[in-house]
Amino acid sequence: MNQNFLLQWMKQKQVIIPALLIEHYSKLGLSEQEFAGIIHVQAFIEQGEPFPTPDRLSERMSLTTAECAKLMGGLVKKGFLSLDKHWDNEGILFEFYSLEPLYEKLCTFLQSKEIEGQEKREEETAG
Amino acid sequence: MNQNFLLQWMKQKQVIIPALLIEHYSKLGLSEQEFAGIIHVQAFIEQGEPFPTPDRLSERMSLTTAECAKLMGGLVKKGFLSLDKHWDNEGILFEFYSLEPLYEKLCTFLQSKEIEGQEKREEETAG
Amino acid sequence: MNQNFLLQWMKQKQVIIPALLIEHYSKLGLSEQEFAGIIHVQAFIEQGEPFPTPDRLSERMSLTTAECAKLMGGLVKKGFLSLDKHWDNEGILFEFYSLEPLYEKLCTFLQSKEIEGQEKREEETAG
Amino acid sequence: MNQNFLLQWMKQKQVIIPALLIEHYSKLGLSEQEFAGIIHVQAFIEQGEPFPTPDRLSERMSLTTAECAKLMGGLVKKGFLSLDKHWDNEGILFEFYSLEPLYEKLCTFLQSKEIEGQEKREEETAG
Numbered sequence: 262m263n264q265n266f267l268l269q270w271m272k273q274k275q276v277i278i279p280a281l282l283i284e285h286y287s288k289l290g291l292s293e294q295e296f297a298g299i300i301h302v303q304a305f306i307e308q309g310e311p312f313p314t315p316d317r318l319s320e321r322m323s324l325t326t327a328e329c330a331k332l333m334g335g336l337v338k339k340g341f342l343s344l345d346k347h348w349d350n351e352g353i354l355f356e357f358y359s360l361e362p363l364y365e366k367l368c369t370f371l372q373s374k375e376i377e378g379q380e381k382r383e384e385e386t387a388g
Numbered sequence: 389m390n391q392n393f394l395l396q397w398m399k400q401k402q403v404i405i406p407a408l409l410i411e412h413y414s415k416l417g418l419s420e421q422e423f424a425g426i427i428h429v430q431a432f433i434e435q436g437e438p439f440p441t442p443d444r445l446s447e448r449m450s451l452t453t454a455e456c457a458k459l460m461g462g463l464v465k466k467g468f469l470s471l472d473k474h475w476d477n478e479g480i481l482f483e484f485y486s487l488e489p490l491y492e493k494l495c496t497f498l499q500s501k502e503i504e505g506q507e508k509r510e511e512e513t514a515g
Numbered sequence: 516m517n518q519n520f521l522l523q524w525m526k527q528k529q530v531i532i533p534a535l536l537i538e539h540y541s542k543l544g545l546s547e548q549e550f551a552g553i554i555h556v557q558a559f560i561e562q563g564e565p566f567p568t569p570d571r572l573s574e575r576m577s578l579t580t581a582e583c584a585k586l587m588g589g590l591v592k593k594g595f596l597s598l599d600k601h602w603d604n605e606g607i608l609f610e611f612y613s614l615e616p617l618y619e620k621l622c623t624f625l626q627s628k629e630i631e632g633q634e635k636r637e638e639e640t641a642g
Numbered sequence: 643m644n645q646n647f648l649l650q651w652m653k654q655k656q657v658i659i660p661a662l663l664i665e666h667y668s669k670l671g672l673s674e675q676e677f678a679g680i681i682h683v684q685a686f687i688e689q690g691e692p693f694p695t696p697d698r699l700s701e702r703m704s705l706t707t708a709e710c711a712k713l714m715g716g717l718v719k720k721g722f723l724s725l726d727k728h729w730d731n732e733g734i735l736f737e738f739y740s741l742e743p744l745y746e747k748l749c750t751f752l753q754s755k756e757i758e759g760q761e762k763r764e765e766e767t768a769g
Contacts, residue, residue, distance in 0.1 A: 266502060267521055271745045274407040277531060277656055280400045283431045287450040293424035300427075304410045323414040364652045375393060394648055398618045402531055404658060491525045520756060528661040534654045537685045541704040547678035554681075558664045577668040629647060 276304050282367055289366055291341065297322065298332045302342065302358050311357030312344075333358075341366065403431050409494060416493055418468065424449065425459045429469065429485050438484030439471075460485075468493065530558045536621055543620055545595065551576065552586045556596065556612050565611035566598075587612075595620065657685050663748055670747055672722065678703065679713045683723065683739050692738035693725075714739075722747065 278300065286296045301321060305313040315330035322329060336342040341363045346356045405427065413423045428448060432440040442456035449456060463469040468490045473483045532554065540550045555575060559567040569583035576583060590596040595617045600610045659681065667677045682702060686694040696711035703710060717723040722744045727737045 266499065267524065267749055268742065268745060270406075270408065270498075270521065270524065271660070271749070272742070275529075275658055276405045276407060276410060277658070278403045278405060278427065279397075279652070280402060280431055280435070281397065283403060283427060284448055287448060292450050293421045297420035297423050300405065300410060304407055308407070321411055321414060323419050361649065361653070364649060368648055368652070371397075372393065394622055394651065395615065395618060397648065397651065398533070398622070399615070402656075404529055404531070406525070488522065488526070491522060495521055495525070520753065524660075524662065524752075530659045530661060530664060532657045532659060532681065533651075534656060534685055534689070535651065537657060537681060538702055541702060546704050548674045550678050551674035554659065554664060558661055562661070575665055575668060577673050625651075626647065 274307050289370060295336055298336060401434050416497055422463060528561050543624060549590060552590060655688050670751060676717060679717060
């Protein structure tokens with residue numbers, strides 16, 4: 262091993278996953294494969310590739326290209342991922358994934374849980 | 389939503405996943421389910437539960453308790469996870485998972501890849 | 516360099532600083548020295564030392580022990596840091612710093628900024 | 643507070659600071675102001691502004707524009723920061739800061755510390 266190797270490790274991007282997402286993704290209806298898919302999309306976004314193709318995903322996952330295409334399609338269809346587009350100054354179309362729908366779902370879930378908890382506490386106090 | 393809710397989000401633990409692990413776990417022989425299992429173990433370690441039971445894992449995963457037990461067993465058997473123990477001052481036994489074997493595997497893999505790349509470059513220069 | 520060294524780097528704790536705190540700490544009234552002090556407190560908390568003494572801080576900062584004591588005192592006095600206590604099962608007192616007051620201040624600041632922005636947009640629409 | 647506000651928080655970039663840097667920056671010869679400057683540069687790089695001007699830095703720091711210019715100049719001069727350039731396809735010059743020199747210094751420091759530790763252990767064993 263040489264110093265280059267350590268510098269490569271030091272300089273790598275890192276992906277931050279909120280503990281509340283790890284704790285609750287399965288209650289939102291995500292499988293482990295879908296959760297891993299979400300992490301890959303976030304990692305690609307952070308390295309400047311906001312619209313990874315099934316081919317690119319398949320290089321990093323234990324799934325075939327067709328399975329990756331199906332996985333992403335499913336995440337979009339179930340409302341965890343959105344595929345947005347914008348045109349740049351020269352009229353070229355860019356497509357990119359957004360994880361905002363996932364965070365909206367998580368946000369709504371956490372709030373409903375909190376309200377439930379409050380009602381429970383009020384009932385206990387009242388009772 | 390109230391300020392408590394935002395504070396809860398602000399104060400949550402977050403789990404950092406190295407991009408090089410996300411990029412290469414499948415080449416190390418991990419499936420997406422096993423990769424998710426690794427993330428759960430890391431999250432539990434960081435919240436002070438270094439030896440989550442299959443029951444605890446099952447609460448957060450889309451798997452049954454038996455499936456979680458099998459998943460962890462497989463990770464230990466395949467050498468990605470180790471189960472270590474220590475005795476505290478009062479002679480009580482503590483068991484805890486360590487992800488060190490995974491990082492050793494990743495480290496070895498990245499180095500062999502780097503050496504391969506160097507040899508390739510040298511051959512090209514020589515040729 | 517050897518593999519142990521890389522593993523030490525891989526296994527180290529890392530401290531996550533929200534971009535919104537980096538962007539706005541000086542508007543909250545914190546100096547760079549105080550901001551650095553906050554980061555040290557967070558790093559100590561994450562490594563399981565929630566009440567670092569001025570001596571411990573001084574080992575890591577370019578300040579003397581007395582200057583570190585003054586820095587922490589100032590952060591508590593200005594309401595960015597609180598010094599909380601709890602008694603464990605055996606009646607032993609534990610003291611620990613909490614960064615919750617800082618996050619409450621940041622939260623209030625960001626909200627007032629957002630309301631200001633909304634009013635501005637409404638005025639512009641009305642005008 | 644509304645949901646937009648929480649989503650803004652959820653979606654913000656976050657800056658990861660290695661614990662080993664927090665622990666040792668002052669031994670590398672950095673003051674707290676310089677350490678804060680480093681964090682700002684990293685935050686700007688991650689939000690896609692790799693060459694923040696003194697004006698931009700001053701908006702976020704408790705320093706004047708002139709003081710920020712001096713701070714950055716000092717970091718470059720002392721070899722913690724480098725100012726690199728590249729030309730894009732259309733021949734336009736881009737300048738950007740790199741933190742690589744800082745990580746090289748940290749790397750060298752940690753290794754010399756480790757070697758020192760080893761020698762000490764060997765002496766003790768020999769003695």
